[in-house]
Amino acid sequence: MEERQRTVALIGPGRAGTTIALGLVEQDWTVVGVGGRAPDAPSTVAAAAVLATGTGLVSEVARGAALVIIATPDRAIEQVLLAAEPSIEPGALVVHLAGSRGLDVYSALLDRRTGVRVGAMHPLQTFPSATTGVERLAGAWAAVAGDPEVAEIARSLGLRPFDLADSDRGRYHAAAVIASNHLIALLGQVERLAATCAVPFEAFAPLVTGSVRNAFALGPADALTGPVARGDLTTVEQHLRDLDPAERDAYRALAREAARLTGRRDTGLDRLLGDLRQPPATPGDD
Numbered sequence: 490m491e492e493r494q495r496t497v498a499l500i501g502p503g504r505a506g507t508t509i510a511l512g513l514v515e516q517d518w519t520v521v522g523v524g525g526r527a528p529d530a531p532s533t534v535a536a537a538a539v540l541a542t543g544t545g546l547v548s549e550v551a552r553g554a555a556l557v558i559i560a561t562p563d564r565a566i567e568q569v570l571l572a573a574e575p576s577i578e579p580g581a582l583v584v585h586l587a588g589s590r591g592l593d594v595y596s597a598l599l600d601r602r603t604g605v606r607v608g609a610m611h612p613l614q615t616f617p618s619a620t621t622g623v624e625r626l627a628g629a630w631a632a633v634a635g636d637p638e639v640a641e642i643a644r645s646l647g648l649r650p651f652d653l654a655d656s657d658r659g660r661y662h663a664a665a666v667i668a669s670n671h672l673i674a675l676l677g678q679v680e681r682l683a684a685t686c687a688v689p690f691e692a693f694a695p696l697v698t699g700s701v702r703n704a705f706a707l708g709p710a711d712a713l714t715g716p717v718a719r720g721d722l723t724t725v726e727q728h729l730r731d732l733d734p735a736e737r738d739a740y741r742a743l744a745r746e747a748a749r750l751t752g753r754r755d756t757g758l759d760r761l762l763g764d765l766r767q768p769p770a771t772p773g774d775d
């Protein structure tokens with residue numbers, strides 16, 4: 490194998506990029522340079538230190554790299570590719586990590602450069618910091634597209650690659666956002682409600698982890714328990730009455746999703762959950 494085949498440049502020295510680059514270093518890749526907003530930007534300097542390499546301008550950093558990882562915010566990818574183009578080597582593989590962007594981001598680059606290979610690799614995992622993520626790679630799935638070497642690289646990092654077409658990317662990324670960010674937002678609601686009754690947030694941890702385990706073991710529909718699954722309208726009504734009005738929209742929206750999972754129609758429940766703006770009925774109302 491030529492020396493150039495295991496050289497990588499990182500553009501976008503944040504959480505995901507540094508994690509992937511560290512994973513590649515563990516697989517005997519050499520990082521030839523790190524480019525960020527500026528060579529002396531704190532994140533660029535920090536990533537270069539972790540990866541035992543130097544910093545450079547985005548327009549120069551890809552020189553000598555067989556692999557160029559683009560790990561900037563999604564909206565910056567095209568602009569970064571434009572800036573990096575002069576230093577991208579013939580035959581190099583350029584891979585971005587964005588879940589929301591496909592191979593379309595490369596159209597301007599490929600118009601100008603033949604022989605450059607491109608791909609996308611989106612790890613279905615969360616990297617909360619630049620240095621604590623490497624151990625999270627093993628066993629995580631990753632959406633890949635483009636050059637076949639992308640899947641090979643993903644596998645070498647311990648990821649489980651699956652193909653994703655650009656036309657499916659919007660819905661795929663929405664699912665990933667729901668699985669990660671919306672789940673956290675939901676736990677924020679649990680934390681707020683727990684605080685109002687002086688119950689520690691941690692008390693809900695076994696319930697949450699058990700429910701998630703059940704959803705993957707049994708499928709979401711069979712894992713569903715609770716008042717909506719039981720058709721217990723009185724309890725749902727009581728919840729809506731007791732909740733702060735600011736908490737009701739989310740409760741109703743998710744209870745409707747739970748009702749959808751049961752596959753049953755219940756006109757009483759439909760009425761209760763139907764209009765997000767309606768206050769819940771108080772006892773005595775008709």
Ligand SMILES: NC(=O)c1ccc[n+]([C@@H]2O[C@H](COP(=O)([O-])OP(=O)(O)OC[C@H]3O[C@@H](n4cnc5c(N)ncnc54)[C@H](OP(=O)(O)O)[C@@H]3O)[C@@H](O)[C@H]2O)c1
Binds near residue numbers: 505526615
């Ligand atoms: N974090 C995750 O859990 C995760 C998981 C899977 C995929 N991804 C994907 O990975 C990519 C990066 O996400 P992230 O979470 O790692 O973000 P991040 O921590 O904010 O890192 C982005 C990095 O890009 C740098 N940057 C911003 N604009 C730039 C530009 N114009 N030129 C060069 N560098 C620039 C930022 O510099 P500053 O530090 O100076 O702001 C920062 O170092 C995204 O496409 C995201 O979808 C992230």
